[in-house]
Amino acid sequence: MADTALATGxxxxxxxxxxxxxxxRWALRLSYFFLTLFAIFFLMPPIYMFxxxxxxxxxxxxxxxxxWVFNPTLAxxxxxLTQDTYLIFFRNSAMVSVIVVTIxxxxxxxxxxxxxxxRFWGSTLLxxxxxxxxxxxxxxxxxxxxxxxxxxxxATGIELMNNWWTMIILYPTLTVPxxxxxxxxxxxxxxxxxxxxxxxxxxxxxxxLTKIFIPVALPGIIAATxxxxxxxxxxxxxxxxxxxxxxxxxLPVGIITTLIKGDVFNWGQIMTGALLGAAPPLIxxxxxxxxxxxGLTAGATKG
Amino acid sequence: xxxxxxxxxxxxxxxTEAVRGIDLDIADREFVVLVGPSGCGKxxxxxxxxxxxxxxxGEIRIGGRLVNDVPxxxxxxxxxxxxxxxxxxxxxxxxxxxxxxxRKVAKEEIKERVEAAAGILSIMELLDRRPxxxxxxxxxxVAMGRAIVRHPQVFLFDExxxxxxxxxxxxxxxxxxxxxxxxxxxxxxxxxxxxxxxxLADRVVVMNGGRIEQVGTPNExxxxxxxxxxxxxxxxxxxxxxxxxxxxxxxxxxxKVADLPDLPVPAERAERYRPQVGRELLLGLRPExxxxxxxxxxxxISEIQARIEVVEPMGMETMVYFPVGGIDVCGRVAPEAGGRxxxxxxxxxxxxxxxLIDPATDRVV
Numbered sequence: 107m108a109d110t111a112l113a114t115g116x117x118x119x120x121x122x123x124x125x126x127x128x129x130x131r132w133a134l135r136l137s138y139f140f141l142t143l144f145a146i147f148f149l150m151p152p153i154y155m156f157x158x159x160x161x162x163x164x165x166x167x168x169x170x171x172x173x174w175v176f177n178p179t180l181a182x183x184x185x186x187l188t189q190d191t192y193l194i195f196f197r198n199s200a201m202v203s204v205i206v207v208t209i210x211x212x213x214x215x216x217x218x219x220x221x222x223x224x225r226f227w228g229s230t231l232l233x234x235x236x237x238x239x240x241x242x243x244x245x246x247x248x249x250x251x252x253x254x255x256x257x258x259x260x261a262t263g264i265e266l267m268n269n270w271w272t273m274i275i276l277y278p279t280l281t282v283p284x285x286x287x288x289x290x291x292x293x294x295x296x297x298x299x300x301x302x303x304x305x306x307x308x309x310x311x312x313x314x315l316t317k318i319f320i321p322v323a324l325p326g327i328i329a330a331t332x333x334x335x336x337x338x339x340x341x342x343x344x345x346x347x348x349x350x351x352x353x354x355x356x357l358p359v360g361i362i363t364t365l366i367k368g369d370v371f372n373w374g375q376i377m378t379g380a381l382l383g384a385a386p387p388l389i390x391x392x393x394x395x396x397x398x399x400x401g402l403t404a405g406a407t408k409g
Numbered sequence: 410x411x412x413x414x415x416x417x418x419x420x421x422x423x424x425t426e427a428v429r430g431i432d433l434d435i436a437d438r439e440f441v442v443l444v445g446p447s448g449c450g451k452x453x454x455x456x457x458x459x460x461x462x463x464x465x466x467g468e469i470r471i472g473g474r475l476v477n478d479v480p481x482x483x484x485x486x487x488x489x490x491x492x493x494x495x496x497x498x499x500x501x502x503x504x505x506x507x508x509x510x511x512r513k514v515a516k517e518e519i520k521e522r523v524e525a526a527a528g529i530l531s532i533m534e535l536l537d538r539r540p541x542x543x544x545x546x547x548x549x550x551v552a553m554g555r556a557i558v559r560h561p562q563v564f565l566f567d568e569x570x571x572x573x574x575x576x577x578x579x580x581x582x583x584x585x586x587x588x589x590x591x592x593x594x595x596x597x598x599x600x601x602x603x604x605x606x607x608x609l610a611d612r613v614v615v616m617n618g619g620r621i622e623q624v625g626t627p628n629e630x631x632x633x634x635x636x637x638x639x640x641x642x643x644x645x646x647x648x649x650x651x652x653x654x655x656x657x658x659x660x661x662x663x664x665k666v667a668d669l670p671d672l673p674v675p676a677e678r679a680e681r682y683r684p685q686v687g688r689e690l691l692l693g694l695r696p697e698x699x700x701x702x703x704x705x706x707x708x709x710i711s712e713i714q715a716r717i718e719v720v721e722p723m724g725m726e727t728m729v730y731f732p733v734g735g736i737d738v739c740g741r742v743a744p745e746a747g748g749r750x751x752x753x754x755x756x757x758x759x760x761x762x763x764x765l766i767d768p769a770t771d772r773v774v
Contacts, residue, residue: 304496305461307555313511
């Protein structure tokens with residue numbers, strides 16, 4: 107009763123009073139609503155994959171509720187994990203990703219340090235060039251790459267086609283430019299005085315990089331590592347174009363080439379394979395996220 | 410410990426001259442402050458001594474050794490930066506010992522030196538903390554500690570107090586002076602704050618436009634400025650500059666200023682100013698030499714009637730502003746002198762402390 111009297115008696119004042127808290131409450135409600143929507147939307151496919159992976163082929167094609175497993179079975183998992191081919195794909199993917207991440211980070215951290223800190227002739231132009239490289243889509247590149255591989259074979263006799271390790275040469279063309287760009291940004295945010303202090307303290311460039319820059323820019327390095335890993339783990343086009351033998355395939359290509367036989371889709375195993383394949387990036391994200399979020403630069407200088 | 414010598418130092422950045430030929434001799438154990446407005450080249454000069462900027466022309470010697478092409482780490486210097494530049498991922502102990510570790514000093518000695526420096530700066534209990542857990546003043550102490558443990562030949566300070574609040578700045582100023590009295594290392598200190606310069610320095614170097622205006626002890630600069638710039642820069646509130654003319658006055662001289670009665674020049678200064686008779690000059694008078702008039706006037710002191718426009722009480726004294734020939738002149742009177750805005754007030758001008766400046770050359774005559 108008192109509320110209505112207040113609302114009609116002095117409408118403008120009553121409306122304005124406490125409006126910040128009210129706005130905030132509404133903003134919170136809206137964000138929770140959309141976050142929930144978002145989570146449902148993006149969790150649907152993996153949940154469906156999980157449900158399907160527990161079904162037999164007969165149940166998948168049966169006209170029952172697709173969101174329920176009536177006869178759960180681990181047969182798909184057992185079959186996939188006892189098959190040599192799936193394990194080979196997994197091994198190939200792991201080898202490629204780990205090596206590519208290592209190579210990319212080594213190159214991009216050094217490159218970014220040089221581009222961000224050692225002022226030399228053309229360094230700005232070079233930094234922009236690195237970024238432009240990243241903007242060229244890979245779909246434009248795989249035909250020229252074919253040509254280049256043929257040239258390498260003709261010139262040296264080294265066969266690059268149909269080898270899993272060729273991916274180690276190819277993937278850094280995607281990861282290095284972007285990682286370098288991320289790291290340039292992170293290194294540029296480190297105050298100039300920090301390396302000058304290190305320089306006066308007696309550190310060489312390499313010591314400044316390893317003892318100051320890398321620890322301080324750790325969140326950036328982790329971000330770049332996650333990016334490089336995700337790109338190499340999920341890369342599809344290059345391995346599809348450049349590898350054909352079963353023992354040379356990586357996971358994403360392997361699953362679709364061996365588990366789809368003609369027009370027979372082995373859905374249960376495809377889902378299982380994809381689900382297991384999604385696990386490593388998930389685990390890596392979970393481990394590195396804490397570091398990724400932590401801002402370590404606070405307190406270096408004023409602020 | 411060492412002396413630092415700068416000879417004809419020039420620094421150009423893409424055709425703009427930041428430093429235009431500086432000569433400076435800094436004695437062993439001396440505390441020298443480079444002071445000037447922003448862009449005067451003081452920080453560039455310091456960075457050239459540190460080896461962080463290349464020298465375009467000239468020679469820098471530290472302890473007699475030519476260091477033009479010596480990298481910073483081999484110059485045996487330590488520097489304290491304006492924004493502290495502490496390594497954020499290291500504890501205070503590691504921050505302070507970083508330079509020693511790189512120089513492969515024995516572990517026990519590192520510990521000893523860090524603890525000694527921490528003792529001097531009273532930061533013993535902070536040694537395990539990270540920089541982000543420290544307040545501004547504490548961070549500045551750590552930055553100084555990092556310099557002290559190195560036992561360098563020269564300390565370089567680049568506006569170390571500019572990021573601190575006013576109260577802490579005064580406190581740290583005293584702290585820096587104490588540290589210098591204890592460790593006695595040759596120090597070059599850059600600031601834009603003339604009070605900091607005056608209070609800390611054995612000698613102050615006033616810079617302007619890439620050149621040295623004047624070098625001297627704080628009192629020399631205050632009492633005998635060479636140029637209008639130094640006269641206006643040193644002292645707060647700044648010196649008043651009033652257009653005037655010097656005329657003969659019997660056997661002596663007098664200064665004629667618009668709106669004011671003639672101000673006789675003290676006898677001992679008459680000879681010095683005689684060549685200036687008849688010329689348009691600037692009369693330089695510090696606010697502290699324009700006081701309330703009380704009792705009989707001493708020799709060289711003239712009384713004027715001032716129409717007070719603005720009164721600024723400071724507690725221990727009161728600033729009064731009054732117009733003279735279209736210029737606001739500041740005087741410093743005792744708080745009980747009773748100056749009120751809009752009222753007239755008799756003020757005593759101490760002509761024994763006067764300066765005359767030639768506006769054509771901006772030099773004090």
